[in-house]
Amino acid sequence: MIIDEVKKANMQAMKDRDMVARSIYSVLLNKFMLEGIKRRETGKGMVDADYVQILQKTIKELSEEAENYKKVNHQTQVEEIEKQIKLVESYLPKMMTPEEIKNVISSLDDKSIPNVMKHFKANYAGKCDMRMVQEVLKSM
Numbered sequence: 836m837i838i839d840e841v842k843k844a845n846m847q848a849m850k851d852r853d854m855v856a857r858s859i860y861s862v863l864l865n866k867f868m869l870e871g872i873k874r875r876e877t878g879k880g881m882v883d884a885d886y887v888q889i890l891q892k893t894i895k896e897l898s899e900e901a902e903n904y905k906k907v908n909h910q911t912q913v914e915e916i917e918k919q920i921k922l923v924e925s926y927l928p929k930m931m932t933p934e935e936i937k938n939v940i941s942s943l944d945d946k947s948i949p950n951v952m953k954h955f956k957a958n959y960a961g962k963c964d965m966r967m968v969q970e971v972l973k974s975m
Contacts, residue, residue, distance in 0.1 A: 837883055838886060845864060855918055859897075887928060890924075891927070897920050901916040927961075930962060936963060936968055940971065951972050952969070955968050
């Protein structure tokens with residue numbers, strides 16, 4: 836699971852005294868644990884798709900933070916954040932290409948928008964961008 840890989844990387848970052856990596860791994864582990872607690876309260880467990888969603892959200896937040904530092908010319912901060920983004924991206928699964936999405940949609944019996952979106956959300960969560968699915972579906 837993704838959380839186990841992040842924990843191992845966090846331990847290695849501590850051993851290497853890599854404070855940039857250590858800080859982002861700590862943030863990720865904290866987010867994972869908080870979401871896990873929320874899920875346990877409702878009786879649900881965490882799956883890899885949930886971790887992927889947290890990773891994607893973290894990348895978006897880091898990108899926005901980097902943009903803000905670029906506006907005020909803090910280049911060292913921007914470089915650290917870009918390194919953190921690369922570290923987080925390394926845990927994301929390979930995303931589906933538009934061609935792969937088109938092939939999956941073609942194989943479905945019911946190609947209505949709600950049915951296709953439901954199918955991708957259930958079977959390919961975290962492996963495809965839902966906006967791209969919608970664009971491919973509209974182009975067909």
